[in-house]
Amino acid sequence: MALVYAVVKWKHFIGTRSVTIETDHATLSRMLTQKKVTTRLGYWLDKLADFNFRVVYKSRKQNLVADALSRRPDYMEKVMLLAERQQEEDKSGEAPKDPRRLEWEKAYKECENLRQMVKTCEELEIDEGTGVHISLTEEGKEYHWIEGLLWVKLRKGWRLYVPTVDKRKDISQGFHDDPLAGHPRIKKTTLDTKRIFWWPEMRAEIERYVKACPACAQGRNAYAKYGLQQTLPIPNFRWEVINVDLIMGLPKGKDGYDAIVTVVCQLTKMAHFILVNQATGAEELGRVLVREVIRLQGVPLAIISDRDSRFTSEMWRSMLPPAYYNENVHSLPPSNGWLG
Template structure:
């Protein structure tokens, strides 16, 4: 019976009225799409009854094609589709239409700057008489987005921020139900759940009262289910709110709320195989030369480091990013700016984004950029009684704090900004959240935890750790004391390794 039903489906997809014969005199439409792992295309024509499909086709991307940028993947879909149906499309006397959900492809034919690959494709496409029309994607087609061939990914291009967050809530709510269902069916946890349901106590285990999730030391126990594990990994690594962190930071983000057997190895394998991380992240090498370290700040926002990321593509007329980092908590602020900003405008930005929220700082560490050594800054610091520490010549490590944060921010933007790179400024708040929510290697705490004594919730699964006001105050003091000790330890380690192959400068 199953075989007969399968045969019926095959016939339905390959015979009339689903498919019809190609007629060169009818208006013809080719629709293409791609995912991270596959291509799909539909050849259709418009007759008296409306649009009618002629043929469907799809294929997986080759290993080399997986590394193409989004623009080239979309263009590859068009080239491949026209090769598939070349005989049909060359027989058309009139122009046919190619539909794509990538708006920049409308201008590809008239583009004057092409890569070698794109030039070869342009030569092939010149055989055909067609127009490329932008068609926003309203639904997901199964051909190019077969879930058996790739991990589910959320498409960022063109999604409004409000829709984006509503979609995430639905996914995570569904995830909660899946965890609840699977853990109650897992043979390893059945007896524990039964005891807890009867009100009996089990060492280290408890039952979350609302969703009835099993907790181990206040973390949600995840059953051995590949779909659930992959979903969690995607939310805590791939998501813009996570920011593609490294192995250790991904592990810390997941360990806040989840627990399962073999967690460390699974996270290591997942992050090490992440293509976006391998393409966009730098390999950090140890630097050489004697290291001059700065004094450890006495508390949050007492000492800042500031730097600019410049020469960025225009985004709402912004072409630079001002990066401000609290040297104690490592909390960062990312502010869109201009390369031609004046010292007066910079002072106004500083007052609006930093001073208004965190007050005056004892010192601000900066490089030897013209903005920071201008007479205005000198006068401003004198009036505010803030000392300005400037990097020692040939010692960029003095201001290495923001340099490393700059690298992290640039990596984040490469992960999520669209191919056109024209709206990167809208991603800065999410990048700032992701950075401040990740554990810092020096303090062993996230900047959020150092400042507020708790980590923020950024999805629907979050276990409450509320404390009375008195306990919270003592907790913050304890946390900040630990942070200070960790910073001292980190500086000792940094200087030890940095000076390993260096020697003291002799007196002349």
């Protein structure tokens, strides 16, 4: 009911104020006073009970404001096109074919797997009772060719056979990517599509499409199940595994440094504290690590960092031997990354 939709939609404007609703529907003006109420009307009246309003009847000629909204001039072009099309149908006695339907008919005849089946269906006799071609039974399924579309009969009824890969992709996109669809998961997308369409290996193709959807990959990380907590392996030798971190935001000292690089042995907890600038780039940090730590302690087998961009950039990698630098990426920036 439009009246219920309107008051609920504008509830934040109406509040507890007394409002007047003008309509050219005479029955609505009497709905609050009639004695007998149907179940459906009672449901709507229960929703309207939260609002303070009265309904006033206005004839169509007087209700000019509503006409300004519902009979907008920018819609008249479409209305005129529909009217002209209807006139053409009345004159010719035959409705012009929809361009999209012509595309589907062409796709059926271009598909190698369906070309012969469509040809056979077209050659079958027309049933005098229904005026359509007699159905074709092949491999346990029943097929019907009706007005340029191929239909297949399944257990739950007739479904439209989707011929080509491009058409199947368009269908999957419509049931998954469309704003009204809302990027549902694989099961929901498949069920919605199966209500109207069918093609071989349908679920597998829809599953591949949904898994490859970039919007789903970006938006569903927050809802994914967390993995099991795992501790880092205990190293066997000193300086085999090191922790690297940056302490920043310090007041600038006499030497002009305002940050500290901490390098800690994972086994012995022995540490190196190296003065640097907060603006120091990845290349310079790599030189500092080689000069102050690797020169003395040897090349580590693994490095644990806090995922700072300076520790993961290509320049930083270039300062270390490639054989010792393989990255196990963590999804959260604050987590320690195991580099080894």
